[in-house]
Amino acid sequence: MDIWIYVNHREDEIEETTFGLTTEARRLLNECDQPGRITGVALGPVSAPVLESLGRYGVERVLHINADGMARYQGEVYAQALAGTVQKESPACLLMAQTAETEDLAQRVAASCDTALVTKAMDFNLTAEGKALAIRPVANGYLFEDLELDASPAPIVLFLPAVLLDTVPTQETTASVSQVPFQLAADDLQTRTVEVIEAAPEDLDLEEADIIVAAGRGIGKGEAFGNVQALAKAIGGSVGATRPIIDWGLVEYERQIGQTGKYVAPRLIINLGISGANEYTAGMEKAQQVIAIDRNPRVRMFRFADLGVVGDVHEILPLLISRIEEHK
Ligand SMILES: Cc1cc2nc3c(=O)[nH]c(=O)nc-3n(C[C@H](O)[C@H](O)[C@H](O)COP(=O)(O)OP(=O)(O)OC[C@H]3O[C@@H](n4cnc5c(N)ncnc54)[C@H](O)[C@@H]3O)c2cc1C
Incomplete structure (x- = not known):
């Protein structure tokens, strides 16, 4: 055989x-x-x-x-x-x-x-x-x-x-x-590659991304998702998400990380309002550096984090983006 x-x-x-x-x-x-x-x-x-x-x-x-x-x-x-x-x-x-x-x-x-x-x-x-x-x-x-x-x-x-x-x-x-x-x-050949167009970092295929900014249910359905995209843009990262975010239709299924989504291995992943369910972490365990922001200090996500920030993403994100822009 x-x-x-x-x-x-x-x-x-x-x-x-x-x-x-x-x-x-x-x-x-x-x-x-x-x-x-x-x-x-x-x-x-x-x-x-x-x-x-x-x-x-x-x-x-x-x-x-x-x-x-x-x-x-x-x-x-x-x-x-x-x-x-x-x-x-x-x-x-x-x-x-x-x-x-x-x-x-x-x-x-x-x-x-x-x-x-x-x-x-x-x-x-x-x-x-x-x-x-x-x-x-x-x-x-x-x-x-x-x-x-x-x-x-x-x-x-x-x-x-x-x-x-x-x-x-x-x-x-x-x-x-x-x-x-x-x-x-x-x-x-029926097809011919004429040109290869590089994607903007925030649209990059998650499996290829060096930096990922991932949003979870804690981001909510409102305008805060715009801040997730803004942070990704500011640091040259690609946007990923947990399943609730996909189910809400905020981003397409290609952006789901986890057991039934994509399996990623970036240099850095920033998890925003993500509790760290097994099915999610299975897809990001190979990330080299993990930052997590969550208002609940006891969530499982912090076990995976090199840097854990306890706080409200809605307060922290705008401040973080403006500090990054200042330093650029
Ligand atoms: C067979 C199967 C396969 C699955 N596959 C996947 C998969 O591939 N990918 C996936 O992601 N899930 C998958 N799931 C779902 C998974 O079990 C979890 O339900 C999901 O990952 C939870 O997503 P979440 O962390 O965004 O939401 P939650 O678990 O609800 O966590 C939300 C977090 O946000 C925090 N929060 C809330 N408000 C704020 C705030 N204002 N500021 C800061 N933090 C805040 C909360 O403290 C909490 O920690 C699967 C489930 C099953 C049964």
Whole structure:
């Protein structure tokens, strides 16, 4: 049995969630009680030593595809490269950590390979009867659904990053890296990237953001949300939120942090009027520095804070913004 994992990488470093996928792949191999291996598949520019290091997490081999037009993510090109390799090798399944990019890629590959796709998976299993089972949240996490899918052709499973465990290396081996040839004729493309436009920091995808200003129910439904956006703008941060804020319609679902939202790892996150429910903190535990402002000194959020401020956000925010503007 060959379990494939998709290698997320940025600036020649493998992202943590990929290591979490190796844990899931090892679990699947153990449960199936059959001889097997884990194969990593990496697209775009990343160096061989970095890919070889996946051997320490139990990955036996890595298939690396890097050709013209793959310097950065382009859905059509990446999907053709990946779908071709999946069809040629027929793995048991392809596991990915869910990001904006893999969400786009997986849909394209699933359509090309005419196979099942599970998004936001919290659990995934292969059965001896040739079926695959998955669990995922629906209705924004209020309900869960059990899915049964055909295990052939290889299903594609996008795991919620929050459920992927922190994983440490277990062995001192290196993975063998094979370069997979791929050439795409420009004529084959239906789309072409003409320009890449950088987003303003406050609109930046939360997963890419260095600084996040996150609003919770304590901000209220009124005008104070404008102050959250103003603070984000003043410090070059992106706006995030807890589920109540999304349910109120103050920002779109893409801005929800947590178990059923985005999984973020900024250098700094400022939490405003957020109590720190498990489902929220699961999505921000990887933040390097945490500031929390809440009027209740006993809230769980303060356990995560490097700097905790007890007070009313409606009083503190305008003062904070004007002090930042003064110092600029
Ligand atoms: C299956 C499931 C999945 C979920 N997934 C997510 C998820 O992905 N993301 C998510 O966020 N939630 C999720 N939730 C909901 C989660 O359990 C919490 O209900 C939610 O995170 C609470 O959001 P909050 O901290 O904004 O609100 P609250 O818990 O109500 O906290 C509000 C805070 O604001 C403070 N406050 C009030 N007024 C002020 C003021 N004037 N100044 C300062 N502080 C003030 C209060 O003291 C309190 O600490 C999920 C729940 C379930 C059951």
